[in-house]
Amino acid sequence: MNMKRFTVLAIAGMLCAPLAAHADGPYSSIDLTSEQTEFVKQAVAKRLKDPDSAKFPDKFSAVRDDSDKESVTVCGEVNGKNSFGAYSGATPFYISLIPPFSGPGTKEPFYALVTMIGGGEFEPAVVVEMCKEFGIRSF
Template sequence: MRAVLIGMAILAATSAYGFEAYQLRDDEIDLVKAAFSAALKDPDSAKFGKFSAAMKDDQTIIVCGTVNSKNSFGGYSGAAPFVGEINTDSHSFEVQKLAQTDAEMAQVLVRCQNAGAMPAL
């Protein structure tokens, strides 16, 4: 809980310097979803929330959002926020962090806030 409070304090003190709001194209959304399909236990169960994105000065796209998928027991584990990057040169997406704990959630939210791409929770 302390980590979440610290994260929220940092969140409030940061800005989106060096980023510009960005609207993901359909092919970029498909790229993000495909990356998760390769990593989840039950890729067909993935339910995504709204995506939010921002472009860095170097043309890298920061993508934030939430994903809910089935766990090993076959039940949904709850929407987890994530942050990742689309490399526009190689047209690839890398998940940087999928929050599993409160501390990781704070890290994801701070990263997304810094980019100006807060996911809808």
């Protein structure tokens, strides 16, 4: 196994570990606030080769774990330009929002805990499966 494949598998394993803790809990669909939606768009766009080219649908699918009222899991699709300057087509993403640590100087309303975008480091099917683990079937 080459080192790049091993690294990707190791990262995927670390990212899936929290699912074991969440897999038992029920989830409730929620509507994101405009502030949350913009934060998600910015966090995902930063991971693209050309962040300014990011195109998103009007809404994302979001759920909240009923046992943890503050964390939000968001799944959706993004289309962005590739290295050749062409749009590569919609690819799924997964992001978990958590509230910031309280204290003086906290400016951001949320922190992006994990971002996975299909087609790069992760196969799109892996991202879709992560979303399904949280009860998100379509986005």
